[in-house]
Amino acid sequence: MNIAVVGLSHKTAPVEVREKLSIPTPQTADAIAQLTSYPHIEEVTILSTCNRLEILIVTEETEQGVREVTQFLADYGQLSLHELRQHLFILLHQDAITHLMRVSAGLDSLVLGEGQILSQVKHAHQLAQQHKGASRILNRLLKQAITAGKRVRTETNIGSGAVSISSAAVELAKLKQPNLGDCRISILGAGKMARLLVQHLLSKDATQITILNRTLPRANELAAQFQQASIRTGTMDELEATLVASDVVFTCTSATEPILDRQALEAILSPDQSMMLFDIAVPRNVHRNTNDLDNVHAFNVDDLKAVVAQNQESRRRMAMEAEAILENEVDSFLDWWRSLDTVVTISSLRSKIESIREQELEKALSRLGAEFGEKHQEVIEALTRGIVNKILHDPMVQLRAQRDIEARKHAMQTLHLLFNLEPTPSKK
Ligand SMILES: NC(=O)c1ccc[n+]([C@@H]2O[C@H](COP(=O)([O-])OP(=O)(O)OC[C@H]3O[C@@H](n4cnc5c(N)ncnc54)[C@H](OP(=O)(O)O)[C@@H]3O)[C@@H](O)[C@H]2O)c1
Numbered sequence: 259m260n261i262a263v264v265g266l267s268h269k270t271a272p273v274e275v276r277e278k279l280s281i282p283t284p285q286t287a288d289a290i291a292q293l294t295s296y297p298h299i300e301e302v303t304i305l306s307t308c309n310r311l312e313i314l315i316v317t318e319e320t321e322q323g324v325r326e327v328t329q330f331l332a333d334y335g336q337l338s339l340h341e342l343r344q345h346l347f348i349l350l351h352q353d354a355i356t357h358l359m360r361v362s363a364g365l366d367s368l369v370l371g372e373g374q375i376l377s378q379v380k381h382a383h384q385l386a387q388q389h390k391g392a393s394r395i396l397n398r399l400l401k402q403a404i405t406a407g408k409r410v411r412t413e414t415n416i417g418s419g420a421v422s423i424s425s426a427a428v429e430l431a432k433l434k435q436p437n438l439g440d441c442r443i444s445i446l447g448a449g450k451m452a453r454l455l456v457q458h459l460l461s462k463d464a465t466q467i468t469i470l471n472r473t474l475p476r477a478n479e480l481a482a483q484f485q486q487a488s489i490r491t492g493t494m495d496e497l498e499a500t501l502v503a504s505d506v507v508f509t510c511t512s513a514t515e516p517i518l519d520r521q522a523l524e525a526i527l528s529p530d531q532s533m534m535l536f537d538i539a540v541p542r543n544v545h546r547n548t549n550d551l552d553n554v555h556a557f558n559v560d561d562l563k564a565v566v567a568q569n570q571e572s573r574r575r576m577a578m579e580a581e582a583i584l585e586n587e588v589d590s591f592l593d594w595w596r597s598l599d600t601v602v603t604i605s606s607l608r609s610k611i612e613s614i615r616e617q618e619l620e621k622a623l624s625r626l627g628a629e630f631g632e633k634h635q636e637v638i639e640a641l642t643r644g645i646v647n648k649i650l651h652d653p654m655v656q657l658r659a660q661r662d663i664e665a666r667k668h669a670m671q672t673l674h675l676l677f678n679l680e681p682t683p684s685k686k
Contacts, residue, residue, distance in 0.1 A: 259300065259318060259395060260316070260317055260318070260320045260323070260350065260351055261315070261316055261351060261354045261355060261395065261399065262314075262315050262320055262323060262324050262327075262348065262350050262351075262354055263312050263313065263314045263315075263347075263348070263349045263354040263358065264313050264315070264324055264327040264328060264331070264346060264347075264348050265305075265310060265311055265312030265313060265346070265347060266279065266310065266311055266345045266346055266347065267309055267310035267311075267312070267347070267366065268310065268368045268559070268560070268563075269366075270346065271345035272560055273558050273559055273560045274546075275335075275345050276308075276309070276311065276540055277542055278335040278336065278337065279306075279311045279331060280306055280308075280311060280540055280541055281304055281306040281311060281334070282306070283385065286304055286306070286385045287385075287388075287389045289330075289334070290304065290385070290386065290389040290390070291389065292330065293313065293315070293326070293391070294390070294391060296323075296330075297322070297326075298319045298323040299315050299323055299326055299327070300316045300318065300393070300395075301391060301392055301394075301395055302314065302316075302386065302396070303382055303392050303400060304382060304385070304386070304391070305361070305378065305379060305382040306382075307374075307375065307378045308423065308538070308539070308540035308559055309368050309423075309559070310361070310366075311331075312361070313327050313330075314354070314358065314396060314399075315327060316393075316395045316396055320350060324348055328342065328343070331346070355399065355591055356584065356588050358379075358399065358403045359402070359406040359407075359584040359587055359588055360581075360584060361379065361403075362375065362376055362406055362407035363376075363407045363410035363411075363416075363580050363583075363584060364376070364407070364411075364416065364417070365410075365416075365577050368426075368562060369421050369423055369425070369426050369562070369566050370416070370421075370570050370573045370574075371416035371421055371576065371577070372417075372421050372422045372423065374422055374450070375407075376404065376407040376408065376411065379400065379404060379407060380404055382400070383397075383400040383401075395598075398591065398594060398595075399591060402587055402590065402591045403587075406584050406587035406588075409587070410580040410583050413579075413583060414579045414580050414583070415576050416573060416580055422451075422454050423451065423538050423559060423562065424451050424452075424454035424455045424457075424458055424510070424538065425454065425458045426562040426565050426566050427455065427536045427538050427557075427562060428455060428458035428459055429565040430564070430565045431508075431534065431536055432462050433565065434534055434557075435506060435534065438459065438462050438464045438506070439463040439464060441464065441466065441505040441506045442466045442468075442503055442505050442506070443464050443466060443468070443505070443506045443507075443508070444467075444468045444469075444470060444500050444501065444504040444506070444508070445467065445469045445470070445507075445508045445509075445510065446470050446471075446494075446507065446508070446509045446511055446517060447471060447509065447510040447511035447539070447543075448469055448471035448476040448477040448479070448480045449476075449512070451510035451538055451539075452469060452480060452508075453480055453483065455508050455510065456469070456483075456484055456487075456489070457484075460484060460486075460487055465487070467487065467489045467490070468490040468491070468500055468503075468504070469481055469489060469490070469491050470491070470493060470494055470496060470497060471493065471511075472493065472511070473493070474491065474492070474493050477491040477492065477493070478491050494517075497517075498526050501518075501523070501526055501527070501533070502527070502531070506533070506534045507535050507536070508535075508536045508537075509535065509536070509537045509538070509539055510539050510543070511539055511543055512539070513539070513541075513543055514541050515541070516542060516543055516544060516545040517543045518535065518543065518545065518548060519544075519545035519547055519548060520545065520548050523548055523554055524551060527551075527553060527554070529552075530553070533553065533554050533555070534554075534555050534556075534557070535548060535554065535555070535556040535557065536557050537556065537558045537559070538562075540559060542558055544556050544558070596660075596666065597658045599667075599670070600654075600657050600658055600666065600670065603657065603674065603679070604654055604657065604658075606679045607650065607653075607654075607673055607677055608650060610678075610679060611646050611649075611650060611677075612646065615642050615643070615646050619638065619639065619642050622638065623635060623638070653673065656669070657669050657670065657673070
């Protein structure tokens, strides 16, 4: 069995491409069902976030498995294979495992060390379990990646300073509008990203904040978490009136189509009203044609690269500490993975020796006769078990410890030959 990851991220694909390949939660079940129906995909997990879409698979035939995923992505995103391949990365075996651990720890994120990715990996794992995409190998790998992510967050300082895409968006806004306290600010959306936006805006002295959401109770709940600020709330019905009274607008809804475009803004903004839009949603909430308007300046997640460069520098040393933890977690997963091969040999060796032990014990007890007390029988039983366990201990440990695939295979063949074990059933 092999592990592979096929995907694209902020490092390989611009937001225009990423948004075509975003797989929202409600569509994950169908995507997993389709992927697992392909002949060479045994297990699958989909990680879809604003900065990446990664499909992790377990496959008996790597080349065909990867080809099936690539074709699925091209169909899903309605892209030609040629267009898609320019943005795709493919990682195999140990590289795929290490990559997942790094992603989970926030080391592959646009904002190095951001913590949201860990919950996104957990969410991807839950969906894969729920829709029967992940089984023995991916369950183990994802659990290990989540442990790795948690360890990096608790054992290093990489997560300090509560960095996120939202904090980077506020940094960028501050760069463009140094006095956020004087700006009328609107946020469209009231989810996790909106909460972080409010938090960072308040820390930058913003005072005039309005939150609009599809549903009012969620906007109110969010505003209530910041009692110290007086935040206005409303629904999308108030969008036009709110935009007219805004200098800076942040968009962070999970809508799959743009909420704002050139036509909409042109119709409501007077030519002398300028506006800055910071869109952190993927798929984007703000159509790219808004930048055609002279009085509108729109930025999206890819524009955050400029502000995160500084953040990256100061976090690089912490990232190095994290790499050592990840190496340890990768080794632990690889040890488990390698041990899977040896399970059949070990259990057939064990059952062969166990049946010899039972037969010989029975013969010995029948020779000793009925007067031989139950207590003595127990002692002899324990003695024989002890001898068997002690004899088997070293060969089993040695077999599991063989890291080299060929050496391990050779050791297993030798055991099969010397102990005349049943042949190992071939996988598929
Ligand atoms: N989570 C992250 O780490 C992260 C990082 C960067 C960017 N993003 C992007 O930010 C966006 C929001 O993410 P999130 O984590 O904050 O999501 P979330 O917590 O699930 O919140 C989703 C928000 O979107 C609204 N919404 C959903 N569908 C809508 C529609 N069709 N029209 C209008 N509003 C709609 C929801 O409104 P209701 O309350 O009415 O349902 C809610 O306010 C996504 O595009 C995501 O890709 C997320």
